[in-house]
Amino acid sequence: MRQKVLQLHPDDNVLVALTNLEAGENIQYNGFHITMKNDVPAKHKFSIYDLKPEESVKMYGVLVGKALSPIASGAALTTENIKHSASSFEAKTQTREWTSPDISRFKNRTFNGFHRPDGQVGTANYWLVIPLVFCENRNVNIIKDAFLEELGFAKRNSYKDYVHEMAELYKKGDTEAISQLNFSEQLDKGKSKLFKNIDGIKFLTHEGGCGGIRQDSEMLCGLIAGYINNPNVAGATILSLGCQNAQISLLEEKLNKVNPDFKKPLYILEQQKEGTEKEMLLKAIQQTFLGLVEANKQERKPTGLDKLVIGMECGGSDGFSGISANPAVGQVSDLIVTLGGKTILSEFPELCGVEQELINRCKDDATSEKFIHLMRAYAKSAEAVGSGFDMNPSPGNIKDGLITDAMKSAGAAKKGGTSPVADVLDYTEYAQKPGLNLLCTPGNDVESTTGMAGSGASIILFTTGLGTPTGNPITPVVKLSSNTSLAERMPDIIDIDTGSIISGESTIEELGADILDFIIEVASGERTTKAMDLGQDDFIPWKRGVSL
Structure with missing residues (x-):
């Protein structure tokens, strides 16, 4: 029989509902005998015993809130009856002993990765094209349009075919058929890749580099330096306007700090020095293509899981x-x-x-x-x-x-x-x-994953x-789901x-x-x-x- 509730730590005064619980239901767990005061959906928590206002609420053995009002045994915790509260912290008070897990299953395992000159090993092999300032976003996108489909890195947008089909039905005056249209075609990956050992060219645009506080431009350059140095990156093309806060010299300073022995191919072009936009784009495209030729020479080789x-x-x-x-x-x-x-x-x-x-x-x-x-x-x-x-x-x-x-x-x-x-x-x-x-x-998903890749993460869970x-x-x-319902949905x-x-x-x-x-x-x-x-x-x- 499936367990209905769970106490996460012996010190906890709440239980987690593992399945939907109904008001009036009797719960027995570890010596506790509780009558549910109201319906408690799966994933939610309820009090083991009566709590007074301002009494601590504990989960995982730590303080997670305070009671706002009396909470009866078997009553659900809600935003109406508890508030956020957390324990204070201070300097290190003790040293924790750690028992490492058994690694016998993985001790001699390896993965096939891309070995970089500095000893890092990548799980992928990408080329980057990044602007130092938002003024260059348009030029990055022009290069993107020139490369992706021609080199076989573009995935066909089959939703365009869906719209095309609806447009054709509309031209025929058959609007009723549009609502009945069943279009479930899988994405077509388009042409085969020209460079077999390259996983893709990634074109990253952003809204920074100038106009904000200098600290933001410094951080942007540090982030870009981390991306260039990431073991999954073979090399990069950087576009600069020239007058922005995020200067080329600042990027070079950050890159040297991250890796003084940096040896990957890196092409940096400054539009205000190169002349016309056309001249800069032709040069950027040519250099990038030659960089891809070199990156394609790299092949996956075995390495230890310590990488x-x-x-x-x-x-x-x-x-x-x-x-x-x-x-x-x-x-x-x-x-x-x-x-x-x-x-x-x-x-x-x-x-x-x-x-x-x-x-x-x-x-x-x-x-x-x-x-x-x-x-x-x-x-x-x-x-x-x-x-x-x-x-x-x-x-x-x-x-x-x-x-x-x-x-x-x-x-x-x-x-x-x-x-x-x-x-x-x-x-x-x-x-x-x-x-x-x-x-x-931050806790913001994308800002956080962006930061982890910039700090060298080669895979993210x-x-x-x-x-x-x-x-x-x-x-x-x-991506890992916490519950089977989500995985199925x-x-x-x-x-x-x-x-x-x-x-x-x-x-x-x-x-x-x-x-x-x-x-x-x-x-x-x-x-x-x-x-x-x-x-x-x-x-x-x-x-x-x-x-x-």
């Missing part, structure tokens, strides 16, 4: 995310760390309430102090504009059981597993140290309970279903190992992710103003 850099993200989370998908990803993180690789946990607004645990996991005082500084500075900047981490949960999060930011954060942090924190990175800093890295990004189509131009994004965006943890059919350890098997296949180019199939190339640089 993997795994980013970890959640978006469109639900009340099951912290029980299934996120802990499964945390298991993967612990496996990768034990194997000598790097993992990156981002989204600082979604670490609210679990700071002390992460501080105590930091390898030394300097690392923990940097984390404290970044968390407090971020929270202060949010409060300065009348916002705060407590406003982080979205309407979808709340509807599916994540009532407070601390509740959401306690589950989101499970993606980081249990290993020591090797390093703490500010936005655009590159992951250099093996182990778990904490990266300061993205958990979701509601369904989020986020992808990345250069880093394969593996949106199979076009979900790669892996972790709902079997909720049903009791799988353990977190079993799913973690299966996910790592999947990662190895993607890293070796043996399979693509759903986001890659859809061409979901999301790229949004974070402006250091407040973005939650």
